[in-house]
Amino acid sequence: xxxxxxxxxxxxxEVLDDIEEDIIIVTDPPYNINFKYNTYKDKLPKExxxxxxxxxxxxxxxxxxxxxxxxxxxxxxxxxIPDKIMEWVYSSNNLRHHRGxxxxxxxxxxxxxxQPYKNYNDPRVKEQIRRGSKGARSYDWWHIQQVKAGSKxxxxxxxxxxxxxxxxxxxxxxxxxxxxxxxxxxxxxxCCKSNEQ
Numbered sequence: 001x002x003x004x005x006x007x008x009x010x011x012x013x014e015v016l017d018d019i020e021e022d023i024i025i026v027t028d029p030p031y032n033i034n035f036k037y038n039t040y041k042d043k044l045p046k047e048x049x050x051x052x053x054x055x056x057x058x059x060x061x062x063x064x065x066x067x068x069x070x071x072x073x074x075x076x077x078x079x080x081i082p083d084k085i086m087e088w089v090y091s092s093n094n095l096r097h098h099r100g101x102x103x104x105x106x107x108x109x110x111x112x113x114x115q116p117y118k119n120y121n122d123p124r125v126k127e128q129i130r131r132g133s134k135g136a137r138s139y140d141w142w143h144i145q146q147v148k149a150g151s152k153x154x155x156x157x158x159x160x161x162x163x164x165x166x167x168x169x170x171x172x173x174x175x176x177x178x179x180x181x182x183x184x185x186x187x188x189x190x191c192c193k194s195n196e197q
Contacts, residue, residue: 012182013055021178024106025056026169028066028161029183050077056182062106064169066099066161083107087141088165098141101169108172110138142168 008015016023034043044052050073057063057080066088067074075081082102089098114135117125147153147160154160170179 007184012180016060016180016182019178019180022176023060023180024062024064024173024177025060025182026064026166026173026179027056027181027183028159029053031068032070046073047077050074054078054080057104060105062173062177063104064106064173065102065104067102068096068099071100071102080104085140089141089143090146092146103173106173108138108169110140110172112171113138113142113168115139115142138168138172144168 030037030040030042032042032044032046032049036042050070053065053070053074054077056065057074057078065074071082071085082104084103084107086101086103086108087098088101091097114133115138117128117136119125120129142165144162144165147155147162153163173179
């Protein structure tokens with residue numbers, strides 16, 4: 001995958017409109033739970049927070065948002081329903097073992113990411129493998145482990161999304177766009193680790 005990076009340390013509202021290429025937003029936004037970031041206040045009034053996320057959904061042709069519980073509120077606030085919802089599933093020591101991935105104004109092409117077949121003894125699966133198939137099309141969920149504290153991938157962000165998850169998302173969205181993440185969190189660390197692979 002070709003990876004050319006441009007990074008801006010500015011509020012996204014000051015940057016996105018100046019990007020001349022067609023863009024797709026792929027982001028894991030802050031949770032609005034008063035997390036202590038250096039430069040961002042993570043405790044906006046609810047309406048302001050929903051307006052901020054809603055401005056992305058309303059103004060860009062394809063927006064993919066990783067979310068926790070906010071989806072129903074965001075849908076009610078914007079009156080825009082995602083075209084597709086998938087799940088990122090993982091093992092965890094806390095109460096949450098999944099996160100949603102909402103696709104707005106675009107649908108993922110799940111044939112672009114293959115997953116292992118579930119039953120290699122199934123005659124239909126055997127026939128697919130005989131014909132050269134490398135796996136089943138993606139399901140509506142991806143089982144990808146979280147980035148744990150001892151992982152080689154672990155950077156500075158406490159809630160880091162796995163590179164494999166972000167790679168899968170980028171593979172299933174339309175080509176010929178520039179991918180932008182307006183809430184990059186520990187993104188400087190992410191892009192450096194990505195470039196090493």
